[in-house]
Amino acid sequence: MSTHLTPTARVILGMLQLGAKTGYEIKHAVEVSTRFFWGASYGQIYPELRRLAQAGLLAASEAPRGGVRRTEYHLTAEGERSLHEWLTADDAGIFEMRDELLLRLFFADLLSSEDARAVASRMRERSEWILERFRELEPDARDGFTEGGGERFPHLALQYGIGLMEWIARWATETERALDEDRLS
Amino acid sequence: MSTHLTPTARVILGMLQLGAKTGYEIKHAVEVSTRFFWGASYGQIYPELRRLAQAGLLAASEAPRGGVRRTEYHLTAEGERSLHEWLTADDAGIFEMRDELLLRLFFADLLSSEDARAVASRMRERSEWILERFRELEPDARDGFTEGGGERFPHLALQYGIGLMEWIARWATETERALDEDRLS
């Protein structure tokens, strides 16, 4: 019986296994790590936590702090099996991207060369901005982003993000240059 | 009065301006060009075409071919204005990506080193596969993908896609190697 995990269930199970306990902590972990390639909102997280508990993949326990209601979750044996199965699945998984600036560039034959160049510039600026956000996360990621610590793959994923954004910034810069030469000849 | 364009309206207006005429042709153009960074399905295209016509951005005309019902669309002056406004907008636009293999890699501390390495391999295989699809599109893109022809930016966007996938494939290969060294020491 291989329980199919919804997209949000995948991050939830993973984050719980890496040490997050509450919905709030899951959300936080996502924001400081996977959000650029796998997001999750409260509107998804809380209902999904209950569904997963209902399905027997999670166990819930009330763990108030002072007067604050608080529910901690952890994986059941079934949940662990399910997570492991997904992590080792033999498929290419979801791969999607949506890039509005690239779409504008695709249509840039409809623009003046100045306006076309401006699209490339915005692409470079955007990746530089994201790059800064990534570098801010680096120190945390290096020592493992959960208190449990010791993880190395989150750091590797960040290195991927940094490398990717550097590549895009470089490409955009070269494209700006190419469009310039074009304009001046 | 700046009409806000829905995501799908953006490709529709652009594709129409590049020479597509019917919903079917728009869908086809998307499939052989932008689908990796901006998709659109019939379920979105047809209703949106009618909405855009209603809003005055498009003009529709019945253009049957033999006994086949067929509706051709083209931009009105208002539609052109709207498209141009979007293309030159001063913002970073939508930038999203969702990568399930990267998420698995992020969680790979939960896996054996063999299984972790397998995730990296799948990443490489996936980008190589996409790369092949891109290269198949290259000849068409070089001469402009619409019969009107003469566009250069669609080709540039394809070059971007190719470069990006090559970068990912390279990164994955290096990561495989790094994980190997690790395992053998």
Place this chain on the structure above:
DNA sequence: GCCACCATGTAATCGGTTACATGATTAA
């Protein structure tokens, strides 16, 4: 005769975001 392609559409469902509401605790 059949298959590939041209062509248009809809209903069900999904996965997700946004905006809102509520309230306790802690540190400045």
Place this chain on the structure above:
DNA sequence: TTAATCATGTAACCGATTACATGGTGGC
């Protein structure tokens, strides 16, 4: 006392995909 942070949740809405239905045309 006030702001930031911890914590949980829901309702409305959105954008999109999937699966289905229908039918003509052209070439082998």
